[in-house]
Amino acid sequence: MIGFPGTIVACACIALASGAITPSASLINKYTFHLSLDDNENYWLFWSIDDGAGDISFAVQANTAGWVGFGLSPNGRMPNSDIVTGWVNDNGDAFLQDRFSTGKFLPSDAESQDVELVAASETNQVTTLEFKRKVKACDAKDRSIDVGTSRVIWSYNPNDPQNDSPSALQQHTVMGWRSVNLLYGAPVPKVPLPDDVEEFDVRLSNVRVPTSATTYWCSNFTLPVIPGGANIVGFAPIVTPGNEGIVHHIVVFQCFNKTGFDFGYNGACNGNKPDEVSNCLGTAPVAAWAIGGTEVRFPADVGYPFSGDTTLHSVAIEMHYDNPQGKQNVIDSSGIKLYYTKTKRKNEATIIQFGHINSLSLLLPKGQKNVVTKNLCPAECTQKGFPDDGINVVGVTLHAHTAATAMKLGHIRNGKQLPYLDRNDHYDFNYQNAYYLPQPIKLLPGDILETVCNYSTEGRTKVTIGGLGTQDEMCLAFVMVYPAPKFSICLSQIPxxxxxxxxxxxxxxxxxxxxxxxxxxxxxxxxxxxxxxxxxxxxxxxxxxxxTTKRTAFCRDSQKRIIAGGDYTMPSYVPLVPGPPPVCSTSAPTGPTSAGYNEVFSAFSLLTSVIVLVS
Structure with a gap:
């Protein structure tokens, strides 16, 4: 196995055509989303969602002239996975089969016909299959594609089955899996960087990573001095090659000062550091990245202000190293690349942190299948902290640790639950990506925010508590909003x-x-x-x-001044009304009518494991 668990894992069992394939420009234009499922870019996935029809359309493009497989799995492995396999033979005939896998052997055909082959081709040793299905499933073996993180499995072989016989399908020669959000948390198409974009790296320099299981390392940086100020418009992780399994998360915090200056600190966050560095940590995050995340670009009308007459001239970086194996002599220079422009954006944003206070009251017994915690940002905080016309939510990153199985950020107004700001029903610790809303959502004074986390401690032999270590737990949501409210943190805990x-x-x-x-x-x-x-x-x-319905909660501003706080009762509210049941087709779908196709159908049952997205 190569790659990093939970993001991209690939097994290359034999050498195939060398070099990456270039994803089809026509497919990029046709589908809303696309990404490579393997590090070598030999397998590409494209997809779009038709909310009106309730359909999801897929295309897969693989570096092979043989058969191609695609599916979704509960854990990245074959057992209990729903798989589709297909190929194009030498005559140009296309074949598509839907299968359900119960083990590490040839998956059996599924029972119903819930997939439609749309198109297929084989050109220059590259096979492309396009197909679609309903998002909501009806068949007993089908699973609906839910919100959150899905574990996609993929495979291919250099040969078509002999005589185009489905039973003659040879074992894959290349396979892998990757976590990806297909629906609610799907990665948004990247906003192009402006022509005048500049870069500034906030990164550590040759840190010898301690051998302890958990280390938080801190340093500080002075940002570029720009008369008139500038806007940060995105950021990207910089991870030292080879350290992907140790660099767990990176947060860049704002330091409040009128001019940039260097505190001269580079060491453990809990070390003997200057007060100025301590005062930076836990303030307003400028950028936050966690394992499995990718480059972030803000919406085209949103920027994070710095320099000029703002209070942002210096930042501190908090690096979480996860080294449970105690590896020695690991040298790291990871960090965050900030993209900024001197052209101001229409809306200047900030990031708010909601969720559970990092405390021992987050107490999870061993051996439990499902423990749920609910955390409150009370109406008093939003009443005192939001402007009269409210603020706009543009993006959310959910964050927890390895016991978390689901997360969501709820929104309550006037005793009624509104649609979730973000929701991940199948959280994956190794895939923590930002979700940017299709349209901003308005928060008003008096609204209540509820951060909910589900945990499983099955297999654990000790109690799990709230803390900084990977085996400890958290329940947090980082929310990008504009305009900036009076507070940057709103957290709670059981009293x-x-x-x-x-x-x-x-x-x-x-x-x-x-x-x-x-x-x-x-x-x-x-x-x-x-x-x-x-x-x-x-x-x-x-x-x-x-x-207990009681919570101790507080909200404070980016300079750690308390806006409101006290003991509060968890709100009672009218829950969301469930959506209508799926419309089930009673007839087999029809394939393309173009000449040159010979469709072979079975049920396309995608078993999704959405591991809805921490430290």
């Missing part, structure tokens, strides 16, 4: 008194083993032996603690 009461009860009744001393982390480790099913009262106490 400390409620957490303490639960822990004290668990120790007093013998459900957990107390630790000596005052260290909170040691104290909570005493919960590791707690069985939520034996006695039942232990589970009842935990869920009463976890489902």
């Amino acid at each position: 400390g008194a409620v957490t303490k009461a639960f822990v004290d009860e668990a120790f007093a009744k013998g459900w957990a083993t107390p630790y000596n001393g005052d260290d909170q982390y040691q104290l909570l480790q005493g919960l590791n032996n707690m069985d939520l099913s034996n006695p039942p009262a232990a589970g009842d106490a935990y869920y009463a603690f976890w489902n």
Whole structure:
């Protein structure tokens, strides 16, 4: 296996045609989205969504004259995956088959016919297949394509099946998988960078990565001095080659000063650093990237202001190194490339952080299939912090760690739930990408924001708590908005008194083993032996603690001044009304009528695993 798990994984079992293929210009123009599924650009995926018809159309283009496979999987592997295979023979006849895989062997044909072959070709040893299906499935073995992250699997072989027999399909010679958002969180087409764009790299220099499992490394930088100011219009990750598995996330924070200056610090974030650096961390993020993310370009009318008469002249970088294997002698110079222009954009944006306070009250017992936390940004914060005509949301990045399975950012107004600002029903820790809304969504004073995270701790032998490490947990949403409100952070947690009461009860009744001393982390480790099913009262106490409607919440500005805060009750509201059920076709779809095609159909059942997108 080569590549980085969760983003692109490929197995090249034999050498095929060398060199990448250039994606078809006609397919790029025809489809809304496209990306290469492998590092070598030998397999391209294109897709578009027809919301009116409820269809999703795909095209795949592979560097082979043989058969091509495509599908979606619950975990990036073949078992329990829905797969389509197809090829074009020497006579120009096209074949398409829908299969369902129950193991690592030739997938069987599916039972119904829910896919339509639209076009197929083979030119210069490159095979292209185009097909479509309904987004919402009806067949028992079909799965609807949901919002969030899907695990796409792909494969190909240099040969067509002998005599065009589906049962003669030889095993793939090249295969892989990649996480990608197909629907709600699909990557937006890139906005072209302006002609006058300039670049500035905020990156570390030859850091020897510590061998500890989790390290947060900080440094600071002075931004370019531009009379009249400029706008940041996008950014891109810079990851030192070979360090893709260690560089977990990068955040660039704003430092507040009237002129740029260098604090001269380059070391651990929890080290003996100047107060000026400490005051930068946890302020308004200028750029944030996490594992699996890609280059970000802001909408064409949105920019992040700096230099000139703004307060942004210096920044601090926070780098999270994830080194669970304790690798030695790793040298890193990763960072963020900022794209900026001296031409001001119409709307000047900022980033707000919503979610759970990074604290021990994010307490997840071991061995649980699904634990849900709800976090509040109360109406008092938006009432005091938003301008009278509100603010506009243009993009969201959801962030959690390895126990998270789903995330969403809810929006409540006047006792009614409005459509989610972002939602990922199948969160993938290794694929954390920004989602930019097709159109801005208005937030008004008095609105409530609710950040919801689902976790699974099955297989874990210890309690999981909120913290900075990859095996700790978070529940955060970074939201790009304009104009800038008065606060840059709005976070909450279960009140400390409620957490303490639960822990004290668990120790007093013998459900957990107390630790000596005052260290909170040691104290909570005493919960590791707690069985939520034996006695039942232990589970009842935990869920009463976890489902409490009380939250301690606060919002503060980018200079860490509190705007509002206190204890609040989680809101009651009228939930969203579910959409209509899918319209199911009772007849087999028809293929293209053009001469030269011989369609072979089976059910196209795509099993999606949307792992809805942290530190």
